[in-house]
Amino acid sequence: MPDVSRRSLLRAAGVAGAGLLAAPALAACGTSSAAPLRSGRAQISLWTHDPDYIKTFRTAIEDVGLMRGSRFDFGLDITSSAPADIMTRMIAQAVADGNTPDLAGLNVDQFPRVMQSSIAENLFVDLTGTVRPLGDDLLKLSPYSVDGVPYGLESGNAITVLYYRQDLFDTYRVPEDLDTWEDFLEHGARLSTDHKVSVGMISTGDNGSIVNGFLQFLLQRGGGFFDAAGDLILDSPEALEVLEFMTRGVRSGALMALPDPYGSACAAALKSGRLAATAMPNWYNTAGLQANVPEQKGRWRIRTLPRFTGGGHIASTMGGTAFAVLKDKPNSEAALELLRRVYLSREGQILRYRFGGYLPTLASLYEDPELVATEDGYLGGQKAFGIYSAAAADLPLFYQAASMQILSDVLGGQILDALKGRTSPTAALKAGLKAYRQQVKR
């Protein structure tokens, strides 16, 4: 028997290492041997970034009325993580050992990551059959659909309305019912010159925030980044009009340029009363205003957005979170039922509104007497559903595509340059589109 050489030992160690690494990878390629759960105790593994979802689902599974007639006795294993990490870990787990969650909350800006290479199709349960009975009553499926197939159910519509300080509007004589953005900016420019007060904000921080701000207005104007087929439609007169509107607003001071609409500078602007209005989603009430300026309770109100003279909608929509069910898992059927009960029933939607402030995604619920009668203490007792109802009826459709992140990266800097006056809106959009086309060629 020959002596073992150093070289052969090292080689053997390398092979052993590769074998150890390959074993779980090969194991992950196999199908799960566990049988699907049809009834009984269902311990659902839930991944989310928001404590309010945890509270909502925990309350929901204890709600006898909501769970009546279910074949399952639900329990929850919660994993809390940052939105981007949820997606990254979920894909990594799917590759590694299949230990993915049963139910996952996906941020709207993370969803494009699963829109390529059939990832959504391989990971998530197709919800077509689940949502079909609801027809047009179910709002906002489009951002979470791939090739027309929905894979996630939106939690709260994220309807963008105009928040405004009624006391400051009274003081500075700004009419609350200004019809168009043009009129609104005119008053804003006056307020900025005379009192250093702005009537809106534009994000100038990271690319995501900059582009989201632009997209929000673009959707309201009737434009968008992509159509239902995933084709780019940014090269449009609406896009130019919106960017010119934003640029004009920033230059006149009507729109305040802030790095982060949820950051410390924005809180300072709110506290100092330098921000008298802002177009933001419904959840900004709790996450932005009540969190930063609780002392301004009763001074804020909401209304639908002023229109663009050229047309469009009276509201917009952006960020949100959709829940998706992971497919081919023992708990897939149970998780789908839990999601259906909490997200697609009247009781579930009202429970979500009460616990997390998530607006219903069923259009019919905006006429629900119980919700319509709800008064918002922070908004001076305003019956906000009157506004949300009108907004939900005119909500633009928002489509995403796999290359959404690339577009965001290349467009952010260009939009910022236009807002800062370093380039023209036309040149900015042109440069952004050129860079996008170069990068998506890959």
Place this chain on the structure above:
Amino acid sequence: MTAPPPTRAPVLESLPARTPGKAAPPRTSWWMRRQRTLAPYLFISPFYLLYGLFLLVPILVGLYLSCTEWAGLGTPKWVGLRNYQDLLADHSFWTAVGNTGLYVVFTMAVVMPAALLIAQALNARGLRGRDLFRLAYFMPVVISPIVITLVFGLFFDNEFGLLNAVGHAVFGFGGIDWLGSPGWARVTVVILVLWRWTGYLTIFFLAGLQNVPKELYEAADIDGAGPVSRFRNVTLPCLRPVTAFVAVTVLVSSVQIFEEPYLLTQGGPGESTLSVAQFIFRAGFQRQQLGYAAAAGVLLFVAVFALGQLAMRVLGVGRDDR
């Protein structure tokens, strides 16, 4: 195929006959001899196993992935060297390379000398509150990155930032768009790097300074050397090993810079502060272009390795000058 081992004569038969009065050598079995041969390798094998598992295998997998197109799920599609070709034509990649180069040059040219000068000051005899200074300089390394982001974000904000407010109050200028202008955003990242790492490097230099023999300074004093001459002719030569170590580690880590631009500007405005490590992160974990990210990772690895080797040769790390 392995060739069969050559036939040998039986060992025991070839031994000379026993001499009376002398103790016979202990008889060793094949298994005992084998154990004796294997034992050292077994003792050191955990290192090689882990080295292979966590270093060699990932590198090889990374190399393979860099020649594929893969979104994370499904089978990677072999594309050969196309990812490398695309990288070389990618404007964003070159922006990231340029920014990273700027961070490296700044770290080597400003942060390191600043750390050395602070260490020299802290090493002065009779300095009161030395530990307090050391704490103050070391503190940035241990502060949570989230806190740093929040504080720096507000500190450098164009509208509500402390820096602009002070600038306006004291000098009367209108303020700088620290985070919104591409040029100033780079400066801001560089300031963050300076603030964060100078104190950390100071600790290394301070340790080195405390090992410089006092006799050398006394001899220099007798020769009439002034402070600058003492620093140039005594301190710097004695600190050469520490300087070389710091330079190599700083070079290697600053080529891989990620945290500072990611936290402060997310690589923006636009891509003006994007680093190569961020470019890789973005491709892999925001765009699901894992093959492309792996190709950029391989290039970064080659660059770090080459620069590290170059620095070690130039600075004479591991070379015995005696």
